[in-house]
């Protein structure tokens with residue numbers, strides 16, 4: 001398959017890219033620092049990236065996002081701007097990618113977004129992340145029934161990765177981290193499988 005992977009240089013994205021390549025897929029990785037660049041937090045960047053690829057030779061079989069971060073702060077310290085930033089960086093950017101990529105996907109192709117365990121399991125500093133992850137999952141559940149041409153859409157929801165545990169452990173009391181390879185396999189399940197409208201949990 002021809003796969004567009006947003007965030008291929010990250011902790012999650014690099015594991016997804018390695019597994020896709022191992023499985024014989026052709027991967028185009030993009031991020032804010034790639035050339036050409038794609039910044040999911042800038043809706044103009046998203047629309048111009050896909051508009052420039054609107055010709056028939058730029059078809060993808062799968063579009064995958066493994067990017068987007070959210071502020072981690074105690075609820076009392078979270079401002080309206082923090083919630084806006086979380087929603088923009090994690091949810092609206094991924095939704096914009098899904099919408100702009102839809103015309104470029106081949107029939108029966110797929111979109112895979114990323115959410116996270118905090119949509120369902122709260123942690124003390126994770127309120128903004130919980131809101132943004134839940135928005136991603138709500139979009140996926142609805143869009144699955146509305147996409148044309150047999151296109152599918154899922155979200156992968158990881159808990160903290162072992163590779164990120166050192167940075168995130170204080171924010172996730174009692175969590176059991178998972179290897180990036182397990183998260184990468186959840187993306188493969190979405191890309192190569194037949195599921196749609198699912199939140200594929202890795203926790």
Ligand SMILES: NC(=O)c1ccc[n+]([C@@H]2O[C@H](COP(=O)([O-])OP(=O)(O)OC[C@H]3O[C@@H](n4cnc5c(N)ncnc54)[C@H](OP(=O)(O)O)[C@@H]3O)[C@@H](O)[C@H]2O)c1
Pocket residue numbers: 006007008009010011012013030031032033034038039040041042066067068069070089090114115116117157158159160161162164165168
């Ligand atoms: N790591 C975890 O334990 C974990 C657990 C659950 C969920 N998640 C979720 O997984 C996603 C990726 O996390 P990660 O830990 O892999 O992050 P990461 O290591 O910081 O990597 C982020 C990747 O996305 C790219 N990126 C960042 N902001 C971007 C933007 N606005 N537009 C386009 N690309 C962007 C980065 O490249 P550039 O810097 O070049 O743009 C990089 O390739 C996030 O949504 C995170 O919430 C992570």
